[in-house]
Amino acid sequence: MTTIVLAVWGAALSTLLAVWNIYKDLHDRGSLRIEAYISEWDERNDEAEGMDRKYEVEIILTNVGRRPLIVSSIGFGTSRGVRLWIWRRLPTSFRLRRSPPDGFFEAILDVDGSLPHRLEPADFISLKRTNLRFLNHDDVALFALDSLGRYYLLPRTAWERMKRNYKPSSPRDSTIDHLIGKVRY
Numbered sequence: 001m002t003t004i005v006l007a008v009w010g011a012a013l014s015t016l017l018a019v020w021n022i023y024k025d026l027h028d029r030g031s032l033r034i035e036a037y038i039s040e041w042d043e044r045n046d047e048a049e050g051m052d053r054k055y056e057v058e059i060i061l062t063n064v065g066r067r068p069l070i071v072s073s074i075g076f077g078t079s080r081g082v083r084l085w086i087w088r089r090l091p092t093s094f095r096l097r098r099s100p101p102d103g104f105f106e107a108i109l110d111v112d113g114s115l116p117h118r119l120e121p122a123d124f125i126s127l128k129r130t131n132l133r134f135l136n137h138d139d140v141a142l143f144a145l146d147s148l149g150r151y152y153l154l155p156r157t158a159w160e161r162m163k164r165n166y167k168p169s170s171p172r173d174s175t176i177d178h179l180i181g182k183v184r185y
Contacts, residue, residue, distance in 0.1 A: 030063050030065035032069065034143075034152055038056070040056075056128055057129045063124070069146050072146060074143065077100060084141060088141055116147065
C-alpha cells in the first residue's frame, strides 16, 4: 500500500515540477512597461509680448522582465471600429505577434536616434517629445515594439489622462517636429 502511495506522490510531484518548469521557461523573457507623462509650462514670447504655453511628453520604457530586450521603435496606431478596442485588451502574451488588427495605421515616432536600444532587466529609457499631434486622434494606441515583434501598449487610463491635460489654444502653442510614418495593413 505504501509503495502505491509513494508512486502516486512521486508521479504527481514530478508532473507538477514539469509544468512549473515549462511555465517558467515560457515566461522567462523581457517584458516592457510603458509610462507617459505630459508636462506644460509658459515661455515668454518677446515678439508677441506675451506668454506661450508649451507642452512636452515624456515616454518612459522600463524592462520589467527577466531577460534583456531590444526596443526597436515607439509610435502610435489607429484603427476604425471595435478591432483595436479588442486587440488593446488582450494580454501581451495572447496578442498575436506582428498582427495588429486589419486596417491598423501605424506611425513610428522620430526619437532622434535613441532607438533601437537594449534594455537590461530593471533598466529604463526616457524619451521626450514636443510633437503632440498624435494626441488629437481618436481610437489611438501608443505602443513600443521590441526586436521580436511584440507590441507593448500604453494603458488606456494614461492615454486619457494625457489627452485631458493637453489643451493648446492654437496649433502654434506646441512645438512641431516631424513624424516618420509607415503604414501596415
